[in-house]
Amino acid sequence: MTEPFAVPVPRGYRVGVWEVREPIATGAFGSVYEARRTEDTVADDGVELPRTAALKFLPTGTGTPRQLAHLRELIDREVELYRRLKRPRLIRMYDSITVDDPGRPELDGATVLVLEKAQRSLSALLTDAPRPSGGAALLAQICEGLAQLHRAGWVHGDLKPANVLLMKDGSARLADFNMAAEMEGTHAYTPAFSTPDYTPPELLWSEIGERGRRIRPSSDIWAFGVLAHLVLTDSFPLPGGTPTARRDAAAAYARGTDELRLSPELPAAWREIVRRCLARTHADRVTTDELLRQVEAAAGTGRSPRLPRTLLPHRRSRRTTMVAAVSATVTVAVLGYGISAWTASGSDGEDPAGSGSGQAAAAAYGAAELRTDKGVPVRYRQLIVDSAHDCSQAEVTPALIAAILKAESNFDPDLSDPDAGEYGIARWTPSILRWYMRADGAPAEATPRPPLTPAESIPAVGRYLCFMEPRLETTGLSGDRRVLLAAAYRTSTKKVNAAGGVPPNVHDYAARVAHYLKEYTPPARK
Numbered sequence: 001m002t003e004p005f006a007v008p009v010p011r012g013y014r015v016g017v018w019e020v021r022e023p024i025a026t027g028a029f030g031s032v033y034e035a036r037r038t039e040d041t042v043a044d045d046g047v048e049l050p051r052t053a054a055l056k057f058l059p060t061g062t063g064t065p066r067q068l069a070h071l072r073e074l075i076d077r078e079v080e081l082y083r084r085l086k087r088p089r090l091i092r093m094y095d096s097i098t099v100d101d102p103g104r105p106e107l108d109g110a111t112v113l114v115l116e117k118a119q120r121s122l123s124a125l126l127t128d129a130p131r132p133s134g135g136a137a138l139l140a141q142i143c144e145g146l147a148q149l150h151r152a153g154w155v156h157g158d159l160k161p162a163n164v165l166l167m168k169d170g171s172a173r174l175a176d177f178n179m180a181a182e183m184e185g186t187h188a189y190t191p192a193f194s195t196p197d198y199t200p201p202e203l204l205w206s207e208i209g210e211r212g213r214r215i216r217p218s219s220d221i222w223a224f225g226v227l228a229h230l231v232l233t234d235s236f237p238l239p240g241g242t243p244t245a246r247r248d249a250a251a252a253y254a255r256g257t258d259e260l261r262l263s264p265e266l267p268a269a270w271r272e273i274v275r276r277c278l279a280r281t282h283a284d285r286v287t288t289d290e291l292l293r294q295v296e297a298a299a300g301t302g303r304s305p306r307l308p309r310t311l312l313p314h315r316r317s318r319r320t321t322m323v324a325a326v327s328a329t330v331t332v333a334v335l336g337y338g339i340s341a342w343t344a345s346g347s348d349g350e351d352p353a354g355s356g357s358g359q360a361a362a363a364a365y366g367a368a369e370l371r372t373d374k375g376v377p378v379r380y381r382q383l384i385v386d387s388a389h390d391c392s393q394a395e396v397t398p399a400l401i402a403a404i405l406k407a408e409s410n411f412d413p414d415l416s417d418p419d420a421g422e423y424g425i426a427r428w429t430p431s432i433l434r435w436y437m438r439a440d441g442a443p444a445e446a447t448p449r450p451p452l453t454p455a456e457s458i459p460a461v462g463r464y465l466c467f468m469e470p471r472l473e474t475t476g477l478s479g480d481r482r483v484l485l486a487a488a489y490r491t492s493t494k495k496v497n498a499a500g501g502v503p504p505n506v507h508d509y510a511a512r513v514a515h516y517l518k519e520y521t522p523p524a525r526k
Helices: 065-084 135-151 217-233 243-255 268-277 288-299 322-326 378-389 398-409 430-436 454-471 481-490 493-499 504-520
Strands: 018-026 031-037 052-058 093-098 111-115 164-166 172-174 188-190 213-215
Touching: 018 052, 135 172, 135 217, 135 288, 217 268, 217 288, 243 378, 268 288, 378 398, 378 454, 398 454, 398 481, 398 504, 430 454, 454 481, 481 493, 481 504
Parallel strands: none
Antiparallel strands: 018 031, 031 052, 052 111, 093 111, 164 172, 188 213
């Protein structure tokens, strides 16, 4: 099943001096295309523009006012960083263009970033078998990019394999800066956004103020430690088979009730580096400059090392591994705009990663269990699938969770119903959500305050359904047990058992869930 592009642009479409060619990648609210230059011209700094580039289309001319405000903020962050920072380890922006085309309402007003075109992403590289050599040299370049950002007073905010791009000449670049923020004293402020596997424990349930979430450069250091362990060992440093489980393990580690599980494959010099990056508190983590010195020493490189030829693009193998799935996690923005959630669109399994952070496996992840061509936002698919997998009850399926989210909020992460006391994509009451936020069954230390994020809300739906299923009567109930679970989600298991099925006051709700359940379940699963 091929996911539709968020911003469909026809081949041959002209934007400034650029002509759109092949599609590269897409996310929930943006798409990237290869383009060729049609005229001789130079960039603002006088450098001749390349023959080909990557055009990142962001539809700022369409959508609701609330959506546009959020998306505009993310775009402004990225453009501001590109314009102010030109560093060899950061992907380069040549221009930003606003489309003026009233004849195409779907494109009119879109912002287009003209970016360096990469050959592939680190997330694609991690699917190769056997794992390529030269990972240490690659990590040295990534760390150098972080140092360039931090010395300039910026925090990346979303470092992960999808946001590291490999260029044709063998060099690496950091990319996707819509979560980047400039430091103000000891902190920067970013949108309430989380990719759980690369988020430090102190930010997993941090308070979100009017300006967003406060982060420090140490959050990038944590992400680098996770990334380094993944590159060198094909595994994560915290236990768990899903991002949700590993997120909970990170919280337990921060409390001192769990430990890192560093792989025995991790070389001795890198064990100390990863441990210092993944210190329990931000204050105990290694500084960026010290980290760069340690990484260069461990990698045996000087400044600006080139990647070995083994890391350059080639047709990747067909293996399916844990890394291929989890390194391509679709990121979920709390504001509902995973515009950095890029999914591969190449044919024959290729990942022609451009400056859109191509995520090689995201397009196929969970496709056998959940259809997204019927309206399920792609950016939530892995979160939904993983939340269902965390439950051993067969009735708790990805399609059921998706159907409940559709019936509850129409997948609106910003839903707010103060009169009912319900918020977010799953219409949680915060005091009830508190009991289902943690995988170990213990309540969260504090009642969450709105806005309630999808990263908090969706896994809690899976846990709540898993809790309720054994409490439904095994005899005497009529109807599809999955629909009965949905009715219990809206009322209670006690009321469903007493009614012998769906209680009359939620018949319409249950009927909607049943309809979407049928739509979202792949034919082979029905």
